[in-house]
Amino acid sequence: MDNAEPRKKKTDAATLRRERAAQKLRENLTRRKQQSRARRKGAADESDGLPASRQKDEG
Template sequence: MSATDESNPQNQDQRRHQPTETELRTARAAQKLRENLMRRKQQARARRSGQADLTEGLPAARADESST
């Protein structure tokens, strides 16, 4: 049998590559960066068109609530 035989278990393992923790972390970081970029572009478009900025997350602190 040759080393390139498809019945070789090593060749089957190489085809079914399980992503490593580093690859998963990199993919998650890339996804977060894409989401952040889309959110920032949406905010910039909203500012240009004069619409309200509908961001997700914590609202800005109000002056009357922070002084109590």
């Protein structure tokens, strides 16, 4: 009956891991929805890219 105790701990660890993963997925979905809403309003995210990769407005 001592074997049941480690199995329970392993199951609890797996459950906690799944719960953390689910929470991270929810946070990611919320963040993506907020980004999508901001883009629809015209407030697109700023690109941090390299200055050389940005095109200058020639005209």
